[in-house]
Amino acid sequence: MMAIETPALMLEEKKLRLNLQRMMDVAATGVQVRPHFKTHKSLYIAKLQMNLGACGITVATASEAELLLENGFRDILIAFPLTDHEKIRRLMRRIPAARVIFTVDSEEQAALVERAAKQEKVTPEVWLKVNSGLNRCGTEPGKETLLLAKKLAAGGLLRLTGVYTHAGHSYAACSAAEIAQIAAAEADSVLLSARLIEEAGIPVPHRSVGSTPTFELAAQYKGITEVRPGNAVFFDGMQVGLGTAAWEEVALTVLATIVSRKKDRLILDAGSKALTTEKGAHGNERMKGFGKLVTKEELYITRVSEEHGVVAFNQQQPSPGVETGGTGLSLNDRVAIIPNHACPVVNLFDHYYFMKEDGGVDILPVDARGMSQ
Ligand SMILES: Cc1ncc(COP(=O)(O)O)c(C=O)c1O
Numbered sequence: 001m002m003a004i005e006t007p008a009l010m011l012e013e014k015k016l017r018l019n020l021q022r023m024m025d026v027a028a029t030g031v032q033v034r035p036h037f038k039t040h041k042s043l044y045i046a047k048l049q050m051n052l053g054a055c056g057i058t059v060a061t062a063s064e065a066e067l068l069l070e071n072g073f074r075d076i077l078i079a080f081p082l083t084d085h086e087k088i089r090r091l092m093r094r095i096p097a098a099r100v101i102f103t104v105d106s107e108e109q110a111a112l113v114e115r116a117a118k119q120e121k122v123t124p125e126v127w128l129k130v131n132s133g134l135n136r137c138g139t140e141p142g143k144e145t146l147l148l149a150k151k152l153a154a155g156g157l158l159r160l161t162g163v164y165t166h167a168g169h170s171y172a173a174c175s176a177a178e179i180a181q182i183a184a185a186e187a188d189s190v191l192l193s194a195r196l197i198e199e200a201g202i203p204v205p206h207r208s209v210g211s212t213p214t215f216e217l218a219a220q221y222k223g224i225t226e227v228r229p230g231n232a233v234f235f236d237g238m239q240v241g242l243g244t245a246a247w248e249e250v251a252l253t254v255l256a257t258i259v260s261r262k263k264d265r266l267i268l269d270a271g272s273k274a275l276t277t278e279k280g281a282h283g284n285e286r287m288k289g290f291g292k293l294v295t296k297e298e299l300y301i302t303r304v305s306e307e308h309g310v311v312a313f314n315q316q317q318p319s320p321g322v323e324t325g326g327t328g329l330s331l332n333d334r335v336a337i338i339p340n341h342a343c344p345v346v347n348l349f350d351h352y353y354f355m356k357e358d359g360g361v362d363i364l365p366v367d368a369r370g371m372s373q
Contacts, residue, residue: 002353002361006334007274008255009349011364013356015251016045016233022249023232024052026219034058034077036210036230039343041368042352043071045233056099058210058228062087063371065100074098077127077208079164079228081105081137087373088116095122101162105129105137107151114157126152127162127206132189133182134168134282141165141189146196153202162206163194164228170213172283176243183209183217191223213244236342237292238280253294253336254345255353256309258329266329268301268309270337273348275304278341288316291337299327301337309337 027033032055037046046057046068056075059065062084065076074097081103082088094100104110104126117124130145131138139145145163152160167186173179186209194204209218210228212235219227234252235245256270270291279287289300290309302317303310311317329335339345346352352364 002363004255004353004361006255006257007270009346009352009366010253010255010336011234011352011354012251012253013354015249017048017357019233019235019249019251020045020048020052023049023229024054026216026227027053029219031219031224032226034075034208034226034228035233036060036079036228037064037068037368039230039346040233041346041366041371042364043067043367044364046073049233055226058230061372062091063373064368065091067368067371069094069098069100077101077164077228078103079129079166079210081109081129083109083112085112085116088113089120092116092120092122092124095120095124099125101125101127102158103127103129103137103164104148104152104158104160105139107148110148110152110155110158114155117157123157123159125161126158127164127208128152128160128193130163130165130189130193132165132167132186134166136166136168138165141193142196145193146200149193149197149202149204150200153200160197160202161204162208163190163197163204164206164208164210164226165189166228167209167211167214167218168282170211171238171242171281173213173242179213179242179244180217183214184221186211186214187218187221187224191221194223212239213242231343234342234346236345237287237338237340238284240338241287242284247338250338252342252346253338254291255334255336258331258333258335259308261329261331264313265302266299266311266327268311268335268337269307270301271304271306271308273306274345275301275309275337275339276341276344276348277304278344281341287340291339294336294338295327295329 208226256268260267
């Protein structure tokens with residue numbers, strides 16, 4: 001048995017495979033699936049996704065795209081408005097051996113992509129990003145998006161083939177009904193924009209939506225051609241809180257060791273450098289603490305410093321006993337923690353311990369760890 005030193009990133013193969021299948025099940029509604037790489041950053045998992053029928057991979061950074069291209073992936077959406085001339089040029093040099101789709105989200109950024117395309121003598125595919133309510137990047141759906149599409153068409157240097165959005169604000173939803181409303185608006189923002197652009201004579205064959213809470217719902221709207229789930233590969237405490245997943249579906253945990261026991265608290269060797277300080281994402285900061293212990297008491301980490309996680313017993317989390325909280329946990333015992341937000345946690349580790357269905361454990365590198373450029 002492999003010696004595992006903590007804190008360690010643990011991934012259960014059985015749950016991973018079920019989650020990958022759940023992700024692909026939306027294909028039954030006729031849409032394609034382009035999973036987001038940012039969550040797992042693993043070439044092995046990306047290959048599993050392609051083998052299960054994914055049409056390509058979504059990335060957030062140029063370095064993630066380059067890693068995938070160097071490893072034989074041939075259909076990449078860069079779901080981020082690149083502005084760096086050298087990054088854009090380097091990626092354009094991969095065309096036509098690979099399909100590299102660039103994001104355009106404003107006229108001034110489009111000019112930078114056009115400049116690089118002219119220099120590299122390619123006519124790259126671009127997708128327009130629309131803002132469906134997250135209020136991050138993207139043009140407003142409808143007229144503003146149409147205007148930009150017309151400008152691109154007039155320029156003739158870029159080939160507009162798609163419109164997409166990311167409804168990250170679904171993370172802040174307070175009910176299933178609210179998630180459904182956001183999914184409807186997400187689909188609508190893309191479909192409305194695509195319709196107006198097509199009425200202007202520019203075909204928009206790709207209409208892509210994404211976000212773990214909404215993708216299964218948004219996929220059902222007629223005219224949507226693609227979904228881009230990321231977090232759904234693992235799920236986490238936040239997705240359970242939203243009702244997107246059950247505890248049993250969470251494939252990723254952080255293994256930690258009890259390093260000290262006090263009357264009113266336990267101390268673990270997993271702090272912010274293993275769990276992050278995230279209490280949620282995209283406006284949902286509702287998570288209690290910094291991760292839940294997978295024990296029958298369902299204790300949670302109340303406080304983190306860099307290397308320490310503290311499970312304090314107080315009014316909110318009453319001690320089940322007096323000494324060491326009566327949790328039955330001893331010094332050097334190990335506990336599995338479900339992180340609040342899996343995506344940034346993965347980026348803190350060099351590798352996963354991959355707990356295989358046959359009982360073995362493999363080391364799986366987090367290949368794109370730190371590839372934020
Ligand atoms: C553009 C884009 N698409 C898809 C996703 C995947 O979202 P999720 O991890 O909620 O599935 C993200 C996540 O941030 C994103 O930014």
